[in-house]
Amino acid sequence: MAEEQGITVKKMENFTDWYTQVVQKAELADYGPVQGTIAMRPYSYAIWEMIQKIFDEKIKKTGHKNAYFPTLIPEGFLKKEAEHFKGFDPEVFWVTHSGDNKLGERLVVRPTSETMIYHFYSKWIRSWRDLPLLLNQWCSVLRAEIKSTKPFIRASEFLWQEGHTAHATKEDADKEMFAILDEYVDLAESYLALEVLKGKKSEMERFPGALTTTTFESMMPDGRALQMGTSHNLGQNFSKPFKIKFLDKDKKEKFVWTTSWGISTRLLGALIMVHGDDRGLVIPPKIAPIQIVIVPVYYNEKERKDVLKKAEKVKEILKEFRVHFDGRTEYSPGWKFNEWELKGVPLRIEIGPKDVEKKHVVFARRDEAEKKKKTMVEDKEIEKEAGKTLDMIQQSLHEKSKNEMEKMTHDAKNYSEFKKAVENGGFIRAGWCGDVHCEEQIKIETSATIRVIPLKRESGFSKCVYCEKSAKEVVYFGKSY
Amino acid sequence: MAEEQGITVKKMENFTDWYTQVVQKAELADYGPVQGTIAMRPYSYAIWEMIQKIFDEKIKKTGHKNAYFPTLIPEGFLKKEAEHFKGFDPEVFWVTHSGDNKLGERLVVRPTSETMIYHFYSKWIRSWRDLPLLLNQWCSVLRAEIKSTKPFIRASEFLWQEGHTAHATKEDADKEMFAILDEYVDLAESYLALEVLKGKKSEMERFPGALTTTTFESMMPDGRALQMGTSHNLGQNFSKPFKIKFLDKDKKEKFVWTTSWGISTRLLGALIMVHGDDRGLVIPPKIAPIQIVIVPVYYNEKERKDVLKKAEKVKEILKEFRVHFDGRTEYSPGWKFNEWELKGVPLRIEIGPKDVEKKHVVFARRDEAEKKKKTMVEDKEIEKEAGKTLDMIQQSLHEKSKNEMEKMTHDAKNYSEFKKAVENGGFIRAGWCGDVHCEEQIKIETSATIRVIPLKRESGFSKCVYCEKSAKEVVYFGKSY
Numbered sequence: 001m002a003e004e005q006g007i008t009v010k011k012m013e014n015f016t017d018w019y020t021q022v023v024q025k026a027e028l029a030d031y032g033p034v035q036g037t038i039a040m041r042p043y044s045y046a047i048w049e050m051i052q053k054i055f056d057e058k059i060k061k062t063g064h065k066n067a068y069f070p071t072l073i074p075e076g077f078l079k080k081e082a083e084h085f086k087g088f089d090p091e092v093f094w095v096t097h098s099g100d101n102k103l104g105e106r107l108v109v110r111p112t113s114e115t116m117i118y119h120f121y122s123k124w125i126r127s128w129r130d131l132p133l134l135l136n137q138w139c140s141v142l143r144a145e146i147k148s149t150k151p152f153i154r155a156s157e158f159l160w161q162e163g164h165t166a167h168a169t170k171e172d173a174d175k176e177m178f179a180i181l182d183e184y185v186d187l188a189e190s191y192l193a194l195e196v197l198k199g200k201k202s203e204m205e206r207f208p209g210a211l212t213t214t215t216f217e218s219m220m221p222d223g224r225a226l227q228m229g230t231s232h233n234l235g236q237n238f239s240k241p242f243k244i245k246f247l248d249k250d251k252k253e254k255f256v257w258t259t260s261w262g263i264s265t266r267l268l269g270a271l272i273m274v275h276g277d278d279r280g281l282v283i284p285p286k287i288a289p290i291q292i293v294i295v296p297v298y299y300n301e302k303e304r305k306d307v308l309k310k311a312e313k314v315k316e317i318l319k320e321f322r323v324h325f326d327g328r329t330e331y332s333p334g335w336k337f338n339e340w341e342l343k344g345v346p347l348r349i350e351i352g353p354k355d356v357e358k359k360h361v362v363f364a365r366r367d368e369a370e371k372k373k374k375t376m377v378e379d380k381e382i383e384k385e386a387g388k389t390l391d392m393i394q395q396s397l398h399e400k401s402k403n404e405m406e407k408m409t410h411d412a413k414n415y416s417e418f419k420k421a422v423e424n425g426g427f428i429r430a431g432w433c434g435d436v437h438c439e440e441q442i443k444i445e446t447s448a449t450i451r452v453i454p455l456k457r458e459s460g461f462s463k464c465v466y467c468e469k470s471a472k473e474v475v476y477f478g479k480s481y
Numbered sequence: 482m483a484e485e486q487g488i489t490v491k492k493m494e495n496f497t498d499w500y501t502q503v504v505q506k507a508e509l510a511d512y513g514p515v516q517g518t519i520a521m522r523p524y525s526y527a528i529w530e531m532i533q534k535i536f537d538e539k540i541k542k543t544g545h546k547n548a549y550f551p552t553l554i555p556e557g558f559l560k561k562e563a564e565h566f567k568g569f570d571p572e573v574f575w576v577t578h579s580g581d582n583k584l585g586e587r588l589v590v591r592p593t594s595e596t597m598i599y600h601f602y603s604k605w606i607r608s609w610r611d612l613p614l615l616l617n618q619w620c621s622v623l624r625a626e627i628k629s630t631k632p633f634i635r636a637s638e639f640l641w642q643e644g645h646t647a648h649a650t651k652e653d654a655d656k657e658m659f660a661i662l663d664e665y666v667d668l669a670e671s672y673l674a675l676e677v678l679k680g681k682k683s684e685m686e687r688f689p690g691a692l693t694t695t696t697f698e699s700m701m702p703d704g705r706a707l708q709m710g711t712s713h714n715l716g717q718n719f720s721k722p723f724k725i726k727f728l729d730k731d732k733k734e735k736f737v738w739t740t741s742w743g744i745s746t747r748l749l750g751a752l753i754m755v756h757g758d759d760r761g762l763v764i765p766p767k768i769a770p771i772q773i774v775i776v777p778v779y780y781n782e783k784e785r786k787d788v789l790k791k792a793e794k795v796k797e798i799l800k801e802f803r804v805h806f807d808g809r810t811e812y813s814p815g816w817k818f819n820e821w822e823l824k825g826v827p828l829r830i831e832i833g834p835k836d837v838e839k840k841h842v843v844f845a846r847r848d849e850a851e852k853k854k855k856t857m858v859e860d861k862e863i864e865k866e867a868g869k870t871l872d873m874i875q876q877s878l879h880e881k882s883k884n885e886m887e888k889m890t891h892d893a894k895n896y897s898e899f900k901k902a903v904e905n906g907g908f909i910r911a912g913w914c915g916d917v918h919c920e921e922q923i924k925i926e927t928s929a930t931i932r933v934i935p936l937k938r939e940s941g942f943s944k945c946v947y948c949e950k951s952a953k954e955v956v957y958f959g960k961s962y
Contacts (some may be wrong), residue, residue, distance in 0.1 A: 030601055032551040033558070034588060039601050042546035042616065049547065065523035066530065070513040070638055071590070071621055072574065077514070093553065094578040095590065098625035099571040107515060109552070109576065109590060120511055120520050129811065135523065140552055140620070144579035157551055330610070 005338055010278050015222045019150070022272055026281045026343050029151045036149035036156030043343065044152075044268055046289035048159060051267060052138065054191055054287070055161065058183050064134040064163065069116050071139075072107040077115040080241040084114065087208025091143040109142045114209065114234070114260055117164045118242035125166055125256060127247045132176070133166040141264075152269030153226070153481050160264035166244060166256040173233045173257035174212070180231045180261045181214045188228060192267060193284040193397035194218050194274055195405045196228060197427065197476055199452035204439055207260075211235030217451050217480075219405045220273045223425015225451045225478035228270055231261035274401055275367075281344030282366055284397050285390040291322045292386060293345045297333045297352035306356045314349060314361060317383050321390070341369050346393045347386065350374075367393050367400075409476070411460065418465050418477070422446045427478045431461030431471030438466035448477045486819055491759050496703045500631070503753055507762045507824050510632045517630035517637030524824065525633075525749055527770035529640060532748060533619065535672055535768070536642065539664050545615040545644065550597050552620075553588040558596040561722040565595065568689025572624040590623045595690065595715070595741055598645045599723035606647060606737060608728045613657070614647040622745075633750030634707070634962050641745035647725060647737040654714045654738035655693070661712045661742045662695045669709060673748060674765040674878035675699050675755055676886045677709060678908065678957055680933035685920055688741075692716030698932050698961075700886045701754045704906015706932045706959035709751055712742035755882055756848075762825030763847055765878050766871035772803045773867060774826045778814045778833035787837045795830060795842060798864050802871070822850050827874045828867065831855075848874050848881075890957070892941065899946050899958070903927045908959045912942030912952030919947035923958070933957045 007025060011018045023029050028044035031037075040048065056066070072095060079085045092108040110116065117135070125133060138161050145156045152158075163180060167173040181198055188194045201213040210232040217225045238244070239255040248254050275282040285291050296311045298304040308327070315325050324345075326336050333350070340348055350362040361382060363375045377385045408426030412418035421428040428448065432438065442465075443449050458474040488506060492499045504510050509525035512518075521529065537547070553576060560566045573589040591597065598616070606614060623638045630636060644661060648654040662679060669675045682694040691713040698706045719725070720736040729735050756763040766772050777792045779785045789808070796806050805826075807817050814831070821829055831843040842863060844856045858866045889907030893899035902909040909929065913919065923946075924930050939955040 030604065032597075033555050033600065034551060034553050037551040037553065039551065040549040042548045045548050046546070048549075065527070067523045067526045068521040068529075068621075068640060070515060070518040070520065071623060072515050072518065072638070074514050090580040092580065093576045093588070095574045096577045097575040099573065107574070116513075119514065123511065140549075142552060157553070159549060 005335070006342060007278060007280055011276060012221065018276075018278075019273060022276050022280050023151045028268070028272070028281070031151075034156060036145040036154070038151045038155060040159070040265065043289065044265075047268060047271070047283065047287055048265055050287040050289065051187070051191070052161075055183070055187055055263065056138075058187070059136055059163065062134075062179070064136050064165075066138065067135045068137055068139070069113050069120065071110050073110055073113070073116045075106045075108065077119060078108055080115060081209045081238055083237075084209035088112070088143070091145070093142050093144055110139070111141055111143045112260075112262075113137060113139075113162055114164065114238055115242070118238050118244055118258070121164075121166055121256070121258075122242050122244045125244055125246050128168055128249050131166060131168045131246060131256065132172060134163075134176075135165065136161055136163040150269070150481075152265055152272070155265075158264045158266065160262050163259070163261045165259045166239070167258070168246065168248065168254070168256065170233070170235070170257050173235070173259050176259045177212065177214055177231045177233045177261070180259070181216065184229050184231065184261075184263060185216050187263070188216060188218070188267075189398060191284065191286045192271055193286075193394055193401060194228075194270055195398065195402040197405075197452045197454075199454045199476070201230075202436070202439055202450045202453060202475075204436055205449060207232045209234060209237050211237060215452060217478075218270050218274065218401075219408045219427060219478075220270070220481070221404070223408065223479070225427065225480045226266070226270050226273075227451070227480060228267060229261070229263035232259060234258045234260060274404070275397055276344070277370060279338075279369055280342035282397065283344040283346060285346040285394045288344070288346050289322060290324045290343075290345045291390055292318055292324070292347045292349060293340045294323065294325045294349045294351065295333055295336045295340070296327065297350055299353075303353040307351055307353060310356050311351050314351065314382060318386055320383075321386060337364075341366060347389055349386075363389060365389060365393055367396055412465055413461070415465055418442075419446055422448045422477070422479065425479065427451065427476045429458070429460070429474060429476055430465035431463050432473050432475045433464035433467055433469045434472035435464075435467065435469075438464055442466055442477070448479050450475045451478045451480060452476045486816065487823060488759060488761050492757060493702065499757075499759075500754060503757050503761050504632045509749070509753070509762070512632075515637060517626040517635070519632045519636060521640070521746065524770065525746075528749060528752070528764065528768055529746055531768040531770065532668070532672070533642075536664070536668055536744070537619075539668070540617055540644065543615075543660065543664075545617050545646075547619065548616045549618055549620070550594050550601065552591050554591055554594075554597045556587045556589065558600060559589055561596060562690045562719055564718075565690035569593070569624070572626070574623050574625055591620070592622055592624045593741075593743075594618060594620075594643055595645065595719055595739075596723070599719050599725055599739070602645075602647055602737070602739075603723050603725045606725055606727050609649055609730050612647060612649045612727060612737065613653060615644075615657075616646065617642055617644040631750070631962075633746050633753070636746075639745045639747065641743050644740070644742045646740045647720070648739070649727065649729065649735070649737065651714070651716070651738050654716070654740050657740045658693065658695055658712045658714045658742070661740070662697065665710050665712065665742075665744060666697050668744070669697060669699070669748075670879060672765065672767045673752055674767075674875055674882060675709075675751055676879065676883040678886075678933045678935075680935045680957070682711075683917070683920055683931045683934060683956075685917055686930060688713045690715060690718050692718060696933060699751050699755065699882075700889045700908060700959070701751070701962070702885070703754075704889065704960070706908065706961045707747070707751050707754070708932070708961060709748060710742070710744035713740060715739045715741060755885070756878055757825070758851060760819075760850055761823035763878065764825040764827060766827040766875045769825070769827050770803060771805045771824075771826045772871055773799055773805070773828045773830060774821045775804065775806045775830045775832065776814055776817045776821070777808065778831055780834075784834040788832055788834060791837050792832050795832065795863060799867055801864075802867060818845075822847060828870055830867075844870060846870060846874055848877055893946055894942070896946055899923075900927055903929045903958070903960065906960065908932065908957045910939070910941070910955060910957055911946035912944050913954050913956045914945035914948055914950045915953035916945075916948065916950075919945055923947055929958045929960050931956045932959045932961060
């Protein structure tokens with residue numbers, strides 16, 4: 001690390017610089033040569049691997065399988081679904097040559113794989129026996145982002161999973177879309193400790209080519225909503241142009257119903273923004289590559305031996321956790337404390353000569369670092385207390401995220417309240433007539449959009465916040481990333 | 482599966498068609514729209530996941546970490562190392578536009594990431610404390626292949642891992658290169674059950690930009706050698722143009738020494754070619770997504786109940802293995818036997834009414850399917866025998882591969898023997914003076930190249946097989962994929 005070890009701005013005073021500093025100083029990512037691209041350094045990649053493992057297990061348990069489809073998609077494929085093409089055309093990277101040869105047809109570097117995958121599904125699906133077809137792909141996707149690029153949050157290339165499933169009926173596709181949404185929400189809340197709102201998107205905000213788009217969104221500390229992932233029922237919008245037909249039990253040939261769904265390394269952006277503090281990153285224990293760091297503290301050779309001996313024992317005791325022992329001699333304990341706080345390791349265990357003597361160790365919770373609170377833990381309690389402490393940190397981070405989201409969610413009974421609320425940031429709960437015109441006007445006038453239409457109609461608003469006609473839905477507005 | 486369930490040609494009579502049929506009928510891959518691209522279907526991807534897991538654990542144990550670097554590489558990066566550019570220029574895919582905008586500088590879709598990664602290393606490495614830097618990336622790479630494309634073997638896009646490390650000295654880089662080569666050979670022999678030759682490449686066959694290239698190669702049944710992976714010491718050939726310098730302990734600024742190394746989904750091609758037989762795929766147990774398939778056999782309702790009850794118990798007994806119970810009712814047992822043989826599942830357990838009565842089950846080893854040998858195993862021995870049988874299959878596949886390679890390796894004392902040997906296929910062991918001229922002439926006249934220069938000089942040849950001058954090395958020639 002450079003001389004300037006820690007974060008030099010306050011999170012709530014200069015959120016943008018704070019984010020940039022955390023990303024770089026915690027060695028999460030570095031900027032690539034092409035606008036909006038980054039290198040994911042080992043530390044952020046290790047968090048992504050944790051997320052991958054959790055979600056991969058979830059979907060495999062429910063019968064999904066991984067596969068891999070080509071990166072380069074012929075222009076003709078992308079054009080088969082008109083709305084889809086219109087949505088992605090402005091931001092795709094075009095391959096025009098291989099070596100010195102001009103290609104007969106231009107190719108796009110995959111921005112998403114519906115069209116490529118459906119090309120194969122039309123060959124693989126013949127009968128109701130082949131359904132449901134439940135495939136997923138872990139890969140990178142590329143979408144040229146020119147403005148407001150931000151590591152993890154808005155990038156020209158990111159890593160993601162894209163699930164693509166085919167079903168015999170609309171009902172089955174709906175069931176899949178919602179089941180995946182629930183898995184996503186569980187991942188966000190139970191593992192990433194991020195409270196989210198889940199629901200449907202309005203027509204205006206739907207995925208290009210989708211019948212229904214569902215989403216889960218979290219509130220960032222600067223008052224902007226972050227779409228963390230989506231799960232779509234694509235209806236027969238793709239199966240028709242791609243001719244994905246099956247012979248049903250009733251001997252009739254039918255088009256399949258498809259879904260697609262994805263989460264990406266954007267989740268890391270949410271994680272950094274919501275949990276981080278003035279000292280840097282804070283990682284929830286369940287997805288922390290290092291859950292516990294042991295830092296020895298000693299001032300002479302005699303102390304060194306005793307302390308290291310005990311540290312070795314403690315590491316052994318904690319072997320069920322992801323533990324790192326920081327034995328570097330070129331850095332002071334204080335420097336190490338700062339570094340591991342910057343890197344967001346949930347629990348630090350300090351062991352000094354007095355701790356050896358008194359048969360205890362010192363626990364320092366990362367989420368309470370600003371309080372400088374430390375706890376003595378007796379040697380024989382270390383394993384139990386470590387487990388309990390990590391659970392508490394996990395829970396407490398989620399509680400905090402929940403409270404913050406609540407505090408940043410406001411009701412708007414009329415348009416003047418609405419406009420004031422938008423300026424303050426956060427989610428704005430309000431009535432909506434269901435008319436796209438009101439939605440558009442609100443966007444033009446305030447730049448807020450409908451983030452989520454809750455799955456169960458909420459009460460409290462009888463009139464549309466814009467036109468004051470009868471409200472069809474109660475929805476959550478917000479400015480978004 | 483289509484009506485034509487099994488493989489319709491003999492492996493040794495029409496190897497090319499046999500390979501294509503296995504790839505498609507065992508549902509490993511399907512052809513993509515762009516020349517040389519494929520979709521990896523779930524079954525081949527699951528094998529790749531097994532390989533990934535094994536190798537990922539190996540490198541993490543030795544201190545390597547995963548990261549992820551951008552896909553799109555500016556033309557200027559690729560040009561920084563002249564030999565490297567010359568090697569890859571003819572086969573790269575060029576991105577020239579994003580949306581409607583022509584890019585200021587053309588970008589290549591990564592064919593390999595040395596240049597991109599070294600761009601970052603020059604920023605990340607400052608001092609000897611930052612060394613060694615041991616990173617690895619799992620990703621896809623694209624190289625436009627026009628002729629002789631073959632799924633897994635020669636493809637315009639493939640999945641791989643690429644390790645990129647930086648060291649303080651040439652010795653450290655050499656050590657890394659050889660350590661990785663040994664891990665590769667262990668992966669091939671102990672897990673994929675493929676016997677390989679390991680060694681160095683001649684100057685002519687080196688990786689573009691490398692100081693030393695090491696390789697491990699296996700012999701395919703059609704007499705052609707397959708390069709299965711490479712590990713390079715790139716010297717300071719990249720660190721100089723990319724200015725990757727560090728301040729050494731002696732306070733002097735020095736250029737780092739780098740290595741790169743990779744294995745790809747090509748390993749799946751080797752696996753199919755070497756182990757497969759006239760019935761289809763044969764997968765070594767250690768990397769088989771399904772190690773044991775249980776197929777129930779019954780003819781009436783009474784039998785069905787008893788058989789399924791026992792099958793359930795057997796599945797439970799075998800839960801430490803990767804077991805699949807094939808309970809489909811729309812297919813006959815015979816059809817299932819054929820399908821699982823086609824898919825290469827190492828061990829099939831058949832359970833019929835007689836087996837229930839006599840308290841045993843029937844084991845059928847995939848690698849002995851052509852002998853139609855089956856073994857009765859008493860109920861109480863099932864778990865132990867299953868483990869033993871899988872071990873035996875693993876070992877026996879490796880033995881077979883070893884024997885076949887031996888049989889296909891021939892000594893050539895003079896050029897006339899050499900030419901005859903090349904025509905028959907296989908590895909040809911011969912003396913070589915070390916002169917690139919002889920190597921080139923041999924390639925022109927026979928299309929054989931030096932596949933491997935053994936790490937320890939072998940004996941038996943005092944003269945160069947071409948010019949008859951004194952032999953500097955004993956090397957292995959062969960025609961290659």
